[in-house]
Amino acid sequence: MSKLPKQRLTFFFSDIEGSTSLIASLGERYADILEQYRCIVRSALAAYQGREIDTAGDGFFAVFRDTRQAVIAAVRMQRAFATQAWARNVDFRVRMGIHTGDAIVAPTGFIGLEVHRASRICNAANGGQVLLTPTVLESAGEPLPEGADTIYLGEFLLKGFGQPERLFQLIVPGIDNPFLSPQTERPLPTIAVLPFAVRSMDPNDGFLGDGMAEEIIIALGKVPGLQVVARSASFAFRQQSLDPREIGKRLNADVIL
Known part of the structure; x- marks a missing residue:
């Protein structure tokens, strides 16, 4: 054959x-x-x-x-x-x-x-x-x-x-893109780090909160046996007033920081 x-x-x-x-x-x-x-x-x-x-x-x-x-x-x-x-x-x-x-x-x-x-x-x-x-x-x-x-x-x-x-x-631009975690298993326990809200009148201080979150994401990414949700995924919830439990569900994360 x-x-x-x-x-x-x-x-x-x-x-x-x-x-x-x-x-x-x-x-x-x-x-x-x-x-x-x-x-x-x-x-x-x-x-x-x-x-x-x-x-x-x-x-x-x-x-x-x-x-x-x-x-x-x-x-x-x-x-x-x-x-x-x-x-x-x-x-x-x-x-x-x-x-x-x-x-x-x-x-x-x-x-x-x-x-x-x-x-x-x-x-x-x-x-x-x-x-x-x-x-x-x-x-x-x-x-x-x-x-x-x-x-x-x-x-x-x-x-x-x-x-x-x-x-x-x-x-897809121009339409509502549902942002939900795939319906499957993650291989490791998962944590998502959300951008920190800085209580300040200076809008430039917002970068401080982002920087802190990014540093934590980088540090946690080096921890063996732990899956860290990508920055682009967790930061997508910056302007959304959702309960942290709902964000965790959407990101399929075990822990939200």
Whole structure:
């Protein structure tokens, strides 16, 4: 038997968060929403050189030869969902996972550990969230297209994988980006350090609080057996008046400082 070829590709997975609950609450209306969701995904795949490989229920698996096109497609999809009145009215949210890696090209599709990794990344995402791996960012290059940006979320254990995966959230400009920790396990106890509030009339003193928090993050990062939430993630809550317990939940942190 001849050896099957390998290709380096970008794998895209998506599905609807809480689809079972939506079916239960919407009944026959869900069929129309599912069809509109599929139309938006397929339109973006066709426009940005994505190849649909498999569809099961509300899940999509597609591949891209060009990683930047995959990022553009994800941005356009999330923007499209955010502007649909029907999506807002029923709390409709799509989660996505994108990963770049090697896979065997077989007559039946694409085979390999990296395909499974991409699928697990999608499963870890929250509704409305697009998760990326470092290989996506390396392949896409900087700056990201469509004015998109990323936030580093930390290292997480994906189901079936022994080593933690570094995950980034794609920030889509112009829409509400839910900032939630991935739905998976962290390999180590986790602490998040929030920026300190300096009670002073001088706005320049705010830098003092940031500097103190950054020094603590650096110091804690050197402690064995402890996972520290990235500065970009914890500082995103600077202007939000949330209960620390809620922030800890969103960051999947065991301790908030």
